[in-house]
Amino acid sequence: MRCTRALIYGENIRSNILEIKKLLNPSTKLCCAVKADGYGNSASIAAKIAVECGAEFLAIATVQEGIELQENGINANFILLSPCSPEEFTEVAAHNIIPVLFDEEMISTFDDVSKKFRKNKKHGVFLAIDTGMGRIGCLPEEASNLAKKINSSNNISLMGVITHFAVSDSISDENKEYTERQFKAFTSALNSIKSEGIDPGICSCSASAAAIANPEMQLDMIRPGIILYGYYPDEITQNYLESKGIHLNLRPAMQLETKIAAIRRFKAGESISYGRTWETTSETDIAVLPIGYADGLLRRLSPGLKVTINGKLYPVVGRICMDQCMVDIGINNHDVKRWDTAIIFGPKEGGALTDAADLAKMTSTIPYEIMTSITKRVPRILANA
Numbered sequence: 164m165r166c167t168r169a170l171i172y173g174e175n176i177r178s179n180i181l182e183i184k185k186l187l188n189p190s191t192k193l194c195c196a197v198k199a200d201g202y203g204n205s206a207s208i209a210a211k212i213a214v215e216c217g218a219e220f221l222a223i224a225t226v227q228e229g230i231e232l233q234e235n236g237i238n239a240n241f242i243l244l245s246p247c248s249p250e251e252f253t254e255v256a257a258h259n260i261i262p263v264l265f266d267e268e269m270i271s272t273f274d275d276v277s278k279k280f281r282k283n284k285k286h287g288v289f290l291a292i293d294t295g296m297g298r299i300g301c302l303p304e305e306a307s308n309l310a311k312k313i314n315s316s317n318n319i320s321l322m323g324v325i326t327h328f329a330v331s332d333s334i335s336d337e338n339k340e341y342t343e344r345q346f347k348a349f350t351s352a353l354n355s356i357k358s359e360g361i362d363p364g365i366c367s368c369s370a371s372a373a374a375i376a377n378p379e380m381q382l383d384m385i386r387p388g389i390i391l392y393g394y395y396p397d398e399i400t401q402n403y404l405e406s407k408g409i410h411l412n413l414r415p416a417m418q419l420e421t422k423i424a425a426i427r428r429f430k431a432g433e434s435i436s437y438g439r440t441w442e443t444t445s446e447t448d449i450a451v452l453p454i455g456y457a458d459g460l461l462r463r464l465s466p467g468l469k470v471t472i473n474g475k476l477y478p479v480v481g482r483i484c485m486d487q488c489m490v491d492i493g494i495n496n497h498d499v500k501r502w503d504t505a506i507i508f509g510p511k512e513g514g515a516l517t518d519a520a521d522l523a524k525m526t527s528t529i530p531y532e533i534m535t536s537i538t539k540r541v542p543r544i545l546a547n548a
């Protein structure tokens with residue numbers, strides 16, 4: 164196996180879920196987002212642990228993601244959060260995946276498709292309302308009519324209603340107020356559905372950020388993603404939560420690591436990598452790592468990226484290549500030898516000196532993107548805690 168790998172500390176995912184459960188109202192259900200291969204952490208590892216920890220639902224973004232998990236023996240209610248094509252509706256129905264619908268065309272198409280697959284029970288669907296995210300969903304004022312249309316269909320029935328917040332990961336007053344407005348729009352749309360005599364079913368608005376920062380918005384179900392994998396959503400940090408009296412101890416699950424494939428001596432004034440953007444200033448040893456941007460080690464991380472080798476940080480120098488990058492370890496460094504492990508990022512309690520949040524900050528992105536960027540050719544290995 165390649166020495167470039169992503170170790171997945173399943174026990175950290177379990178511990179994160181148990182932390183989240185401590186904050187849950189007793190009747191609130193858990194829908195764990197395992198989309199995008201569990202944010203890069205391996206959907207099958209994450210899904211298995213989530214189900215063991217009592218998650219009633221698993222959230223996926225593509226039909227294929229759901230089918231693969233089912234083929235891996237994961238038995239749960241799968242909610243498909245993103246729209247799929249009419250052709251894919253057949254697979255949604257056949258695999259008993261719960262789609263999220265939001266207009267008349269989708270509702271009648273899925274009702275037609277479900278006819279062939281439904282057994283004695285109608286196929287459950289969720290209705291999405293756009294309360295200000297500007298992505299999927301119906302307008303709040305359309306919700307009751309669409310709910311009516313769903314429940315008067317022959318083959319489908321309303322299982323729940325969801326919305327999604329746009330700025331619940333921000334702590335600015337303006338953004339907190341926006342989230343409040345979205346929440347109000349959602350609850351009043353739910354009331355309009357109820358006033359038609361329709362049971363909206365499982366009502367859910369909170370992903371990670373609101374689930375932990377706005378406990379009053381938990382409703383019937385929360386849909387955490389990033390916190391399962393050990394990272395806080397943007398400005399909702401541990402410090403912010405502590406200041407609100409909320410204690411949550413998250414542990415990153417993924418460690419991206421590789422091994423030093425070669426150590427090569429360079430004289431002063433020699434250039435390293437494409438573009439000759441970096442030159443040695445004195446004689447030094449350069450460690451070559453077999454990891455590059457085709458593994459998801461973003462090219463824009465250099466200059467700046469430092470990797471952990473035997474408990475110390477060393478800089479990546481020159482451009483990150485497709486399959487390799489170079490690290491300046493200094494001359495005659497007795498702490499570093501060939502085939503030693505270099506940690507790109509990982510849980511700090513496990514010895515990594517940088518985590519995915521640090522890498523995200525360096526490149527003005529979020530830990531979500533750092534983790535989901537790790538490509539398929541990097542094997543995910545379940546690590547023993």
Ligand SMILES: *Cc1c(COP(=O)(O)O)cnc(C)c1O
Nearest residue numbers: 196244327370371386387388389
């Ligand atoms: C991805 C997603 C989530 C999970 O979001 P996190 O910020 O990772 O917790 C929840 N709900 C919807 C609709 C999503 O698309």
